[in-house]
Amino acid sequence: MSSSVSQPNVLTLGYSFCPNDTFIFHALHAGLVAAPLPVQEVLEDVQTLNEWAVSGRLPMTKISYRAYFSVMREYVALRSGGALGRGVGPLIVTREEVGDLNGKVVVSPGALTTAELLLRLVYPQVQVVRLRYDEVMPAVQRGEVQGQPVHAGLIIHESRFTFPQYGLHKHLDLGAWWEGETGLPLPLGAILVKRDLPERMKVALNAAVRSSLEYAYAHPEAARGYIRQHALEMSDEVMQAHIDLYVNPFSLDVGQEGERAVRELHRRAVEVGAVEASDLPLFVDLP
Helix, strand or coil: CCCCCCCCCEEEEEEEEHHHHHHHHHHHHCCCCCCCCCCCEEEECCHHHHHHHHHCCCCEEEEHHHCCCCCCEEEECCCCCCCCEEECEEEEEEECCCCCCCCCCCCCCCCHHHHHHHHHHCCCEEEEEECCCHHCCCCCCHHHEECEEEEEEEEEEHHHHHHHCCEEEEEHHHHHHHHHCCCEEEEEEEEEECCCHHHHHHHHHHHHHHHHHHHHCCCCCCCCHHHHHHCCCCCCHHHHHHHHHHCCCHCCCCCCHHHHHHHHHHHHHCCCCCCCCCCCEEEECCC
């Protein structure tokens, strides 16, 4: 694994092993598009990247929008490279039929995930046990974790496509719930840069990320080996479905509708006491 410490004149960029991230960032990592600095990638699971952002570890990083709301003083989101959309939300899955989950135990992939924020918006009294995202479905399949019964699990990433293999059932699509509540796309993940970077650098990095995605669209086979290298046991079909779902026009630019969605998610997070209010700009200001 690459070091998480930036070298002189090298920008350290953190993103996940997921196909949507490796698809977007392959060209930038490989030096196939122009960038203000050479990029050194660090691949980690999203919860680890969320936690690193709290300590300001990386100058540029993928992060959950929920986590972003907790680190806005130090970071600002790029307009490109993120994950928003419709039909992309986390799911609550169960081993058997369950009614109201308030008071029940639900396994979550992390306190700073957008998924857990949505869970708490729907079920304010839920009891949460946290595991790494790829350990959630096995825990629900077993029906227990850490010696206590498990009633449901909160799944993200490729688990959206594979949960039936574990004999699990969809209890609620939190993305569909959000869309029904707001009429807006669901903000999942953003690419952040340090606020104290020079404005020209932020603008150039946004352009570099957009160029990397445009390269991926124009040369879809170029990143295939890189994506496969990090997709672990994911089938080619699931790998492509993951890219098709999470990489969309909002990834090129968040747009006005995407901005409204992020503001609404932030407003609701503040309303339930999950994060503090802030009047800082949410996104890098482009010329």
